[in-house]
Amino acid sequence: MVPQFDAVVVGAGFGGIGAGIELDRLGLRDFVILEREDDLGGTWHVNRYPGLAVDIASVTYSYSFEPNPHWTRLFAPGAELKKYAEHVADKYDLRGRMRFSTVVDGARWDAENQHWVVTIAGGETLTARYLVAATGFLSQPYTPPFPGIESFAGKIIHTTDWDAEYDLTGRRAAVIGTGATAVQLVPEVAKQVDELTVFQRTPIWVVPKIDAPIPGAVRAVFDKVPLTQKAARLVNTAMLEALMVVGVLHYKQAKPFNRVAAALAKAHLFAQVRDPRTREQLTPHYDFGCKRPTFSNTYFTTFNQPHVRLETNSIDHVEPDGIVTADGHKTEIDTLLLATGFNLWDVNFPAFEIVGRDGVNLGKFWRDNRFQAYEGITVPKFPNFLCLNSPYSYSGLSYFTTIEAQMKHMGRLFAELFRRGERTFEVTDAANAQFLDRMTDRLGSSVFYGGDCSTARSYYFNQHGEAALLRPTSTAAAHREAVTFPLDDYTYGPVT
Incomplete structure (x- = not known):
């Protein structure tokens, strides 16, 4: 049976938008992006509370290939992030492939037909060769069960x-x-x-x-000489790397x-x-860094x-x-x-039921066998599945460094898949285990395990006491590995 789509992407935030851009680059243009809200933008559409602003400098909080010279402040207000998401989606012709107010109930791997079957609330089903989960890290609001x-x-x-x-x-x-x-x-x-x-x-x-309006003259220079904004981005990224990599990961x-x-x-x-x-x-x-600090x-x-x-x-x-x-x-x-935040580890990993090969339930697999994902994007027994918000995937302090590393991983993986003339891929157990061991070992030097985090109540830690959210490498290393990972870490061809 030929599936209806090349891919189904779940989530129309910056992760889903990035996935759509990469799928287009790969020639997989027949895809649909499903979004439970009534418009795109993810957290920047849902959150509209007074004072909302990005907590990463604006020049860094954007796609490197799509800089925005029009930020009005060093830390842009939320409405500008929403506007930026709309601009990118329109420029890359993604809006027409988005379906809003569409709640995904679950997805399962159809071994006989070698594709994914996605179930939507109300009973509709969609089929796709590839499934991309881009539901974000902060998508499931949490309300503590206060008595009364x-x-x-x-x-x-x-x-x-x-x-x-x-x-x-x-x-x-x-x-x-x-x-x-x-x-x-x-x-x-x-x-x-x-x-x-x-x-x-x-x-x-x-x-x-350190916030202030960005003068119109500076924005004009950013617009006319993009290299100036790129330089500002590099400086700010270096400062964030020093804070995260040195102060937190190499505590x-x-x-x-x-x-x-x-x-x-x-x-x-x-x-x-x-x-x-x-x-x-x-x-x-x-200790500083046990819980995400803010400005x-x-x-x-x-x-x-x-x-x-x-x-x-x-x-x-x-x-x-x-x-x-x-x-x-x-x-x-x-x-x-x-302002009680989000439930990451109980309902956000994953945000909807995903059943892979041999009936393995992803949520149960993670909770029974530790949270894990090879290079923060793929999982054994889940063929043709990419999870953009997965354990050990968050690199650096700007979410865009994570998104772009995953886009690069997708590009390398699919290029090899097409070179071999195949349509299915799955990461091997050995490659996944090796990556998990390496990440766990590297985290041993972090503030999470070397510092005093006993009173932090940090969402970095899951219910097993593991700090399984951040990728304990530099951003540069994450991007390098995204384009150099061993191609034989995957199997290609029909999955039985």
Whole structure:
């Protein structure tokens, strides 16, 4: 049976857009991109909360082959990222091959016909030679099961489902969460509400944000002389590499560098928060890098305002008109804002059911046999399957370094597949095991295993205590391996 499509891509964020561009380059132009939301852009479409902005300098947070000279700030606001995604999708003729408001229930490998069968909510099925999962790392919002939350009589808003029509003016609000999203959200909410309580489970490392408008003259130079923007990108990428590779991944060899980063964050906190008790509560007691740090010049100063309070006691339960903490104190509120992040390891790997060869369920396989993926993109027993958001795939601090490395891997893999005149591929068990062992060994030098992360509650760690998200190599190494991996690490031809 001839499948309906060359490929089905699940997810229309930057990962899915990158996959579509690479499929076109490979000549596999008959593909469809399925997206559960009503438009493209992934996290930059879903998230619209006040203060939303990229936390990586704009010149780095983009495809290297499609620079955007029109960023208005060093750290672009979320709306500009959304606009950039639309521009890229239109320029590369991808929008016409996207289907929105389409929820994928699951996918299974059809061994008899050597293709994938993708099931869509409502019962429709699609068949494709290749399946690409591009659902992102942060696609499954998490709401902690606080007892009594269903009884709350006020307004509840999760940051991934922001209600722009709801007026915060004069409200008594609570923000639950102090991760990167909350760091952006809290200062903006504080400007509107009468009372704000921030419920913190774990403090976050925050460093100064060197942000400013990009002058029109500079944007004009970027537009007319692209090499200038490329140079700015290289400088910023080098700084990020130093932070991630040296300070985090080579923690054992470079503890002083890590200590300097922590000292900078502590100095930033000391300079911005007046109350000693609040400073102590906002100070992390885990090593820098255990949890993704973030940038802000306004988050800490918000706690100097008389109508803003930091609550560090754990939440016991929610009542119709407030939140009660473990010490019995009740905070009366009428608005509950959830900046509680995403569920990575329970439902995001993968984001929908995927059943490969011999009936192997990918989610169960990962949970029973450790999270793993060869070069962060393919898995044994899953023929013709590419997972762009998989264990050990995230390289560097900008997601685009990961996307482009995976695009290069796709290019090399499919070029060999076509050279051999075959239509199916599958990574070997031996190659996958060797890669997993190498990544695990390299992570031994990281802050995750060499530092003190016991109180971090970091999403970098899965339920087995493994830091299986980041690829413990430099970005340069990841891109080099994407174009030099041994071709015999795959088998080619019919898969039985």
